[in-house]
Amino acid sequence: MSGEKMTVMQRMMMVVANRLPNCQKTAELVSESMDRSLPVGTRIKVWMHLKMCSLCQRYADQLRFIHIAVHDHGDRLLEPSEGTPAMSNDCKNRIKRALRESS
Numbered sequence: 001m002s003g004e005k006m007t008v009m010q011r012m013m014m015v016v017a018n019r020l021p022n023c024q025k026t027a028e029l030v031s032e033s034m035d036r037s038l039p040v041g042t043r044i045k046v047w048m049h050l051k052m053c054s055l056c057q058r059y060a061d062q063l064r065f066i067h068i069a070v071h072d073h074g075d076r077l078l079e080p081s082e083g084t085p086a087m088s089n090d091c092k093n094r095i096k097r098a099l100r101e102s103s
């Protein structure tokens with residue numbers, strides 16, 4: 001019966017899922033993987049979690065995007081490029097005021 005098979009399948013999935021890192025741990029590992037390569041076993045667990053969890057998948061995509069952007073353009077981000085005016089004190093103060101009022 002297919003119903004029986006599904007139950008076995010679901011039980012197997014649960015066993016696998018229980019061995020996988022949770023969302024918080026996965027987020028940490030994804031972030032860590034940007035700086036150093038993780039052990040193969042850990043990489044597989046993270047990969048499996050990402051396959052099952054769309055939230056962590058999105059987080060990993062965004063982190064990868066930021067990582068690439070900073071890697072490619074980081075030096076430009078640190079120094080204001082020519083033609084980009086620095087933020088005026090008046091502008092900074094308006095932002096500070098708005099933040100204070102909204103909190």
Ligand SMILES: [Zn+2]
Pocket residue numbers: 022023024026049053054055056057
């Ligand atoms: Zn997750």
